[in-house]
Amino acid sequence: MNKLSNYQINYILSLADSTLILGQRNGEWCAHGPILEQDIAITNITLDLIGQARNFYQYAATLINEVEHKNETEDSLAYLRNERDFKNLLISELPNGDWAQTILRQFFFSSFMLLVFEELEKANDEQMAAIATKSIKEINYHVKWSSEWVIRLGDGTEESHNRMKNAIEALWMYTGEFFIPADYEMIDVASLKEKWLEKIKAVFEEATLSVPENTFMQTGGKNGIHTEHLGYILAEMQSLQRTYPGAEW
Amino acid sequence: MSDVIKEHIYKILEQVSDPEIPVLTILDMGIVRDVIRDDQNNIEIIITPTYSGCPAMDAIAFDIKMKLIENGYTHVKVTYTLQPAWTTDWMSEEGKDKLKAYGIAPPQHISSRINKILFAQEENIECPLCHSTNTKLLSEFGSTACKALYQCNDCKEPFDYFKCH
Numbered sequence: 001m002n003k004l005s006n007y008q009i010n011y012i013l014s015l016a017d018s019t020l021i022l023g024q025r026n027g028e029w030c031a032h033g034p035i036l037e038q039d040i041a042i043t044n045i046t047l048d049l050i051g052q053a054r055n056f057y058q059y060a061a062t063l064i065n066e067v068e069h070k071n072e073t074e075d076s077l078a079y080l081r082n083e084r085d086f087k088n089l090l091i092s093e094l095p096n097g098d099w100a101q102t103i104l105r106q107f108f109f110s111s112f113m114l115l116v117f118e119e120l121e122k123a124n125d126e127q128m129a130a131i132a133t134k135s136i137k138e139i140n141y142h143v144k145w146s147s148e149w150v151i152r153l154g155d156g157t158e159e160s161h162n163r164m165k166n167a168i169e170a171l172w173m174y175t176g177e178f179f180i181p182a183d184y185e186m187i188d189v190a191s192l193k194e195k196w197l198e199k200i201k202a203v204f205e206e207a208t209l210s211v212p213e214n215t216f217m218q219t220g221g222k223n224g225i226h227t228e229h230l231g232y233i234l235a236e237m238q239s240l241q242r243t244y245p246g247a248e249w
Numbered sequence: 250m251s252d253v254i255k256e257h258i259y260k261i262l263e264q265v266s267d268p269e270i271p272v273l274t275i276l277d278m279g280i281v282r283d284v285i286r287d288d289q290n291n292i293e294i295i296i297t298p299t300y301s302g303c304p305a306m307d308a309i310a311f312d313i314k315m316k317l318i319e320n321g322y323t324h325v326k327v328t329y330t331l332q333p334a335w336t337t338d339w340m341s342e343e344g345k346d347k348l349k350a351y352g353i354a355p356p357q358h359i360s361s362r363i364n365k366i367l368f369a370q371e372e373n374i375e376c377p378l379c380h381s382t383n384t385k386l387l388s389e390f391g392s393t394a395c396k397a398l399y400q401c402n403d404c405k406e407p408f409d410y411f412k413c414h
Contacts, residue, residue, distance in 0.1 A: 040388065040390050044391075048302050051302020055301055126332070130332035131301075133333075133334045134335075137414055141389055141390070203367075
């Protein structure tokens with residue numbers, strides 16, 4: 001396999017893994033949301049994320065099978081790869097925490113992915129551009145919804161404001177990784193940092209929150225080095241396929 | 250492909266409905282992108298998902314195959330395309346009328362696509378029950394990925410709005 005297609009496959013898998021793992025995490029809110037409408041909202045977003053993940057896995061499987069003459073499918077890539085093979089951003093695998101933490105993670109992640117998809121839309125990879133165009137339509141709703149909730153909670157009661165502050169403290173150190181390119185990354189992520197920060201600051205300002213300064217940034221996810229939380233998600237998510245290989249419903 | 254066969258296949262596809270909004274056919278929805286027949290009589294139906302994660306797609310592909318087989322077309326393949334991305338602008342006028350009669354406010358024109366201004370909502374969404382446009386957004390996310398939840402300020406009826414996409 002040549003280096004370029006190897007990079008391309010790893011990059012597609014990294015996007016697939018981030019959207020799948022965050023989808024799996026958000027799915028834990030199903031029937032546990034603070035109120036019915038928001039339970040439905042977070043699970044709708046989950047559905048979009050899993051749909052985007054499927055598009056990426058299907059495309060990755062096609063390329064792997066072409067290049068390596070294997071027989072991968074979207075299912076084998078999602079259910080039969082090991083922890084160190086997963087290249088998702090660390091923030092996607094963290095436990096949900098409270099509603100504030102879930103909202104803030106969605107806001108950080110969707111604001112970042114919107115910029116990524118806008119780059120991919122311009123890429124000369126036709127299938128990636130198609131997936132990006134489709135995803136942007138969906139992610140615009142995610143960004144809007146999570147931005148509004150950050151403002152609602154940040155500029156809400158003393159309790160909700162404090163919860164938002166705690167969420168920032170817990171999650172900020174996982175945002176640095178967004179902008180540190182892995183060797184396989186096909187777009188210039190470092191160049192997106194300023195635009196992302198601008199969006200975060202604008203919403204934080206309205207939410208009476210502030211961006212922490214000079215914080216240590218944790219990295220590793222893009223290269224398969226994960227927090228202790230990923231193994232547990234994979235155990236739950238993959239157990240059925242590993243116990244009953246090829247099971248369908 | 251001869252127009253007669255193509256027309257016949259489109260007639261059959263009119264009988265396939267969206268499993269989540271059964272009043273709409275897949276043609277009303279605008280998700281059938283093309284019908285292709287090669288010289289060995291293999292039929293390929295190309296469809297596009299409304300949303301990436303739309304769980305109805307597999308059911309729709311299955312229903313298309315079943316309906317065509319029932320009508321004598323045995324070599325049928327359903328393939329998916331993402332390009333160009335589906336938009337509510339492809340929904341037929343007939344489909345919009347059916348939605349309204351079913352109690353779901355149909356998508357408005359393309360110009361009213363998501364308003365990115367925070368806390369802004371689409372204006373003038375008509376209540377499918379009393380036709381008042383004095384309505385409010387309850388949630389951008391409704392009972393399926395393609396719908397938002399609204400409520401009428403006049404008759405108080407909560408209703409689904411098929412959001413622009």
